[in-house]
Amino acid sequence: MSPVIPIRQEAASGCGAPEVLQERGQREVFCGLTGIIWLHRKIQDAFFLVVGSRTCAHLIQSAAGVMIFAEPRFGTAIIDERDLAGLADANEELDKIVHALLQRRPDIKLLFLVGSCPSEVIKLDLSRAAYRLNAQLGSNVRVLNYSGSGIETTFTQGEDACLAAMVPTLQAPVKPGKRLLVVGTLADVVEDQFRKLFNKMGITEVDFFPPRHSTDMPLVGPDTEFLLAQPFLADTARQLEALGAKHIPAPFPLGAMGTTAWLAQAAKVFGIADNTFEATIDAPQKRALQALSKHRVELNGKKIFFFPDSQLEIPLARFLHSELGMQLSEVGTPYLHRRHLEAELVQLPQDTRIVEGQDVEEQLDRCRQDSPDLVVCGLGLANPLEAEGFTTKWAIELVFTPIQGFEQAGDLAGLFSRPLIRRLKLVA
Numbered sequence: 001m002s003p004v005i006p007i008r009q010e011a012a013s014g015c016g017a018p019e020v021l022q023e024r025g026q027r028e029v030f031c032g033l034t035g036i037i038w039l040h041r042k043i044q045d046a047f048f049l050v051v052g053s054r055t056c057a058h059l060i061q062s063a064a065g066v067m068i069f070a071e072p073r074f075g076t077a078i079i080d081e082r083d084l085a086g087l088a089d090a091n092e093e094l095d096k097i098v099h100a101l102l103q104r105r106p107d108i109k110l111l112f113l114v115g116s117c118p119s120e121v122i123k124l125d126l127s128r129a130a131y132r133l134n135a136q137l138g139s140n141v142r143v144l145n146y147s148g149s150g151i152e153t154t155f156t157q158g159e160d161a162c163l164a165a166m167v168p169t170l171q172a173p174v175k176p177g178k179r180l181l182v183v184g185t186l187a188d189v190v191e192d193q194f195r196k197l198f199n200k201m202g203i204t205e206v207d208f209f210p211p212r213h214s215t216d217m218p219l220v221g222p223d224t225e226f227l228l229a230q231p232f233l234a235d236t237a238r239q240l241e242a243l244g245a246k247h248i249p250a251p252f253p254l255g256a257m258g259t260t261a262w263l264a265q266a267a268k269v270f271g272i273a274d275n276t277f278e279a280t281i282d283a284p285q286k287r288a289l290q291a292l293s294k295h296r297v298e299l300n301g302k303k304i305f306f307f308p309d310s311q312l313e314i315p316l317a318r319f320l321h322s323e324l325g326m327q328l329s330e331v332g333t334p335y336l337h338r339r340h341l342e343a344e345l346v347q348l349p350q351d352t353r354i355v356e357g358q359d360v361e362e363q364l365d366r367c368r369q370d371s372p373d374l375v376v377c378g379l380g381l382a383n384p385l386e387a388e389g390f391t392t393k394w395a396i397e398l399v400f401t402p403i404q405g406f407e408q409a410g411d412l413a414g415l416f417s418r419p420l421i422r423r424l425k426l427v428a
């Protein structure tokens with residue numbers, strides 16, 4: 001029996017967004033440790049020490065192995081049988097590992113102790129461990145902790161937990177004055193493009209969080225207005241609001257329309273004149289529209305099915321539908337933060353089947369029944385679905401690839417059109 005239950009009726013209450021269905025059952029999603037792969041590339045003086053099992057170590061290494069580019073800034077302190085059996089003092093062993101690591105790697109300025117399923121099972125209190133290590137290490141390095149365990153988090157929630165752990169360390173600005181904070185990991189190239197656009201329209205006090213270096217943490221206070229660059233940062237946003245920062249509601253910067261609307265919301269809050277805003281975005285917006293037009297030929301009218309994975313599904317569905325003319329078969333998402341996604345949801349057709357959570361077998365049945373042209377799913381489902389004749393796109397690529405902003409709009413569309421072109425070639 002399908003456990004799909006309609007739980008939210010906002011569409012009926014007049015906000016214009018489709019109904020959201022909720023599903024509970026077996027899930028096929030990575031755990032939050034996966035976020036380390038992009039977070040360690042972003043914060044260049046941080047180290048992520050997973051306190052976990054060999055399984056956790058294998059997960060990170062195989063996910064990172066595809067794109068490893070420098071000396072890793074992550075590792076695993078292995079919890080072995082002696083720790084699990086309570087024969088060793090796990091705290092003592094962890095302290096030894098941390099001291100040895102910092103002695104070998106003096107470049108580390110921020111150390112994250114990342115909890116996992118095994119550390120939760122043996123009830124290793126990593127917040128106390130971080131507190132103890134901070135007292136031992138002095139001001140040379142800061143130790144923070146968060147959980148990336150599969151019991152508590154899925155995939156991109158790891159980034160949310162990591163950023164939320166950093167927020168309490170942020171200082172308030174000394175001088176008053178409105179500041180813009182862009183929240184969520186973006187590729188450096190995307191960050192530079194956005195900074196340029198904000199500066200050009202006259203917003204000069206702009207910070208990005210997480211920063212590239214732990215020594216450049218943004219200043220946050222009641223004068224801070226923040227834009228989310230990613231849709232999966234509910235806890236981080238809550239923590240920032242607790243410091244007095246204000247969220248700027250906006251769609252996410254995917255595609256030409258998404259990026260325009262995202263920038264426009266910031267411009268409005270900062271009182272930028274319409275003609276200044278339009279002059280700023282004119283050229284890059286035209287480039288984005290032109291880049292998209294090439295892919296529209298391939299994607300227009302094609303049916304797409306999203307399995308829940310990265311929490312990017314709703315903004316992606318909006319982009320693919322409204323900017324490229326794709327039909328939405330089902331949009332699955334592990335979690336849906338209503339407030340942060342409101343501006344996206346109202347742009348989806350009212351009959352879109354949005355499913356929060358997952359019962360993988362039920363969802364596979366619906367996918368087979370819908371027979372979509374393209375399926376976006378995790379690695380574990382992609383191969384079996386390809387074997388059944390479906391064309392798939394790995395959801396993880398959408399997190400690892402720079403996709404935000406005007407200049408990346410064409411690349412983002414290409415991630416969806418390429419598998420279809422490849423399939424056509426194979427058939428031919």
Ligand code: SF4
Pocket residue numbers: 031032033052053055056057059115116117118148149150151
């Ligand atoms: S944290 Fe849990 S789900 Fe993630 S790799 Fe380790 S054991 Fe597996």
